[in-house]
Amino acid sequence: MCPSDFSSKHLSNLAIRTNDTASQWFLRQQLGVNKLGQMLKAMAKDAGFLKHKRITNNSVRKFLVKKLRNANIPPTETMAITGQKMSSP
Structure with missing residues (x-):
């Protein structure tokens, strides 16, 4: 729901x-890059993040990949979730 x-x-x-x-x-x-960026900015504001704290599409993706790796999610599943084309070391 x-x-x-x-x-x-x-x-x-x-x-x-x-x-x-x-x-x-x-x-x-x-979603397009611009729409995603707008959503991130709005969510960061709603969450009370500091204005000087830079949150980008790439920083969110890197954070997600790190969390998935720490949770022992296989690289192929991580790639499917994040939309990555190639696995990085």
Whole structure:
């Protein structure tokens, strides 16, 4: 189900499913770099991050890859999650 707090602030950023029987409330599709950057900026502001703290698409991806590696997720699954084409050492 759609988290109510998230949906009220960020519904315009996701394609909402209209089929009520679907368990997934959004459509899985790629976002553009600009839209993702706008979402990151809005979420950082809502979370109370310091303005001088730079959060970029790449820094979030690197953080996610690090967390997945620490959780012993296989590189092939990590690549599928992050959309990477090649495995890096």
